[in-house]
Amino acid sequence: MRALLVVNPSATTTSARTRDVLVHALASDLKLEVATTEYRGHARDLARRAAEDGNTELVVALGGDGTVNEVVNGLLSGGPDPAGLPRLAVVPGGSTNVFARALGLPNDVVEATGALLNALREGTERTVGLGLASGTPGTDDEGVPERWFTFCAGLGFDAGVIGRVEQQRERGKRSTHALYARQVLRQFLGEANRRHGTITLERPGEDPVEDLVVSIICNTSPWTYFGSRPVYATPEASFDTALDLLGFAKLSTPAATRYVAQLMTSTPERGPRGKHVVGLHDLTAFTLHSQVPLPFQMDGDHLGLRTSVTFTGVRRALRVIV
Template sequence: MLIFAGVLLFLPERCMSGPKKKILFIVNPVSGVHHSRKAVLAGLAADTLDPERFEWEIVFSESAEHVKELSRAAAEAGTNIIAAVGGDGTVNQVVKGMHGSNSVLALIPAGSGNGLAHHLGIPSDIGESLALINKMNVKPVDTVSINDDLFVSIAGVGFDALVAKKFARSGRRGFLSYFRIVTNEYNYYRPRKYKLMIDGQLYHREALFVSFANTNQFGYNTIISPSAQIDDGLVDVCIVKKVPLIYAPHVVGLLLTRKIDASDYVEVIKAREVSLTRKKNKVVNLDGEPVKLGKALHVRVNPLSLSMIVP
């Protein structure tokens, strides 16, 4: 509706809405176990998205690096919405490509653990997650830099990183494969010593693993830091001691019931900036994927640096 010379003019909704928003769906064809979901994406997008407001394209990646390249090219071309179709690793690469741009991230969960989607309450049903794009509820969220790399959900060293490396090499996705690796490796893994500088305060700890949580979980609704928020400008440093096997079922129960921070084996410290030094192993778990970064790590929160469609 416009007022011209004192007269009300009613214009069609499409004329008022401006140009259509462009969406690029980047599909990781090998992530997770939900390949059937990806196969129906095109049909569901046509059935769900509003063609008066959006136009879209679906592309399939060939590798993790290709995901990042596709995302970067789309952001540079001014694509309004870049949708990651996959798991946390796919999201990680998409965000690396678009970080610092004006593009908005959408998430269509189709990975194994889908930790970011679970944290934000994004439905696993593809039709329902596509419907969120129509609503365009956009929220600024934090990302976290770690050395010259970046993560969105969670990063970790120690046993956490070992499991990520074994999981990536196994060729099998899904919770059962993940759980099998944890149970096979746990008894033989020796805790490591870490030196941490957390917002200027020095800590020395011996731990099974240390995680940096921007969201509350690893995936599979396994909650490592129940109070973690993705928009508070803080990362939760989760220092986890090795639990004797006799107590392991109790601790697993706490993980699954959002009460792990009540355990004597878990210490959580909220921080804006962290430096960590370790003597062995350069592998880091970055959003579920193993990456070599070096023995010294510098972690820094990038507050509200990513715009994302959420419920």
């Protein structure tokens, strides 16, 4: 099998020695080409060329969720075609690795490599659904390019937290769970609209849901991990269905404290709940509008401010080796 290994040299949890061991292991079973990313978006460009050349059967992403997102967007640059596109494989190398862990892969590079080689030898794979976000026609964001996401997106509060974390990392701070916790508190204290949200959810054939402060879109469950603890924002979300949404219409101090406690004690059967909680399952198409520009994120990557985003849940979009 001809394969391309896309390596992010800045991956948080991998060393040069670990990468060499991985390359050697994969090269023993595959006709392997190795490419190291050199700039933001390079993984997308490499995967797009692999999808277009017609010879590559597998693209392996070594890195965190950001690297995986770029590879997926490169593979799907011409649209979803599970039968015609190279398969995707993931070796987790980031700090959280939500997509890989949601697939059931070990959160260790060496163990994940062993699991990948076993899956290749046994020919095991699955076809997963993905989310697609695009600019909304007739709005200021109409011309924003489409972008795929693998496990989550968010408009508003959670994206603001990610933006703050990225700023701290640019200043040399390490990506730790303590860093995220501090930025959650700072985002909450600085949130101007926490008592009356600015986000409206619109769905075809349904009444709009107004005044949301938080809007989290999930393609799978768990939503994220806090250390080894999985956090289930939308427990029913699955790679086999379309998109799920969790919204909060109130974020006062008592409400926020309650929601944090519910998230930290969430299970695959029970997520956040309450009078001001909106939970929707298996959405194929919807739009989020905001009265003011809000931070937007996809797969943990802060993408700036948006006032409107249209989402599509695409079932069976890509084949993944597992």
